[in-house]
Amino acid sequence: MNLITEFPEFLPIYQEIAEFAMSPEVLMTMFSQELYIMDRNTERMMVTELQEKVAEMGNTLAEQQNALVEQQNALVEKDNALAEKDKLIAELQAQLAQKQ
16 A cells, blocks of 8 residues: 555556466466467568578578589680690691601
């Protein structure tokens, strides 16, 4: 009573607490509902995080595939350059053989 007298603005809160003390099943129902909502929100958050991770992995995979394609293209260019050098060497060897 002293608290209500000193802080009358908190009277509705004190009344609500007193009601919960008299009927704890109402409080338990509210608590259960809050837990359900919290579980649902946690589930949604986890699904969202997993979707983001999958998207990141997809992006990483695409980047790795692009890097592999670039490396393959570079190897093809090197193979072509080597083939041209081999052709040039063969031509020079043929010219050298003709001079001897």
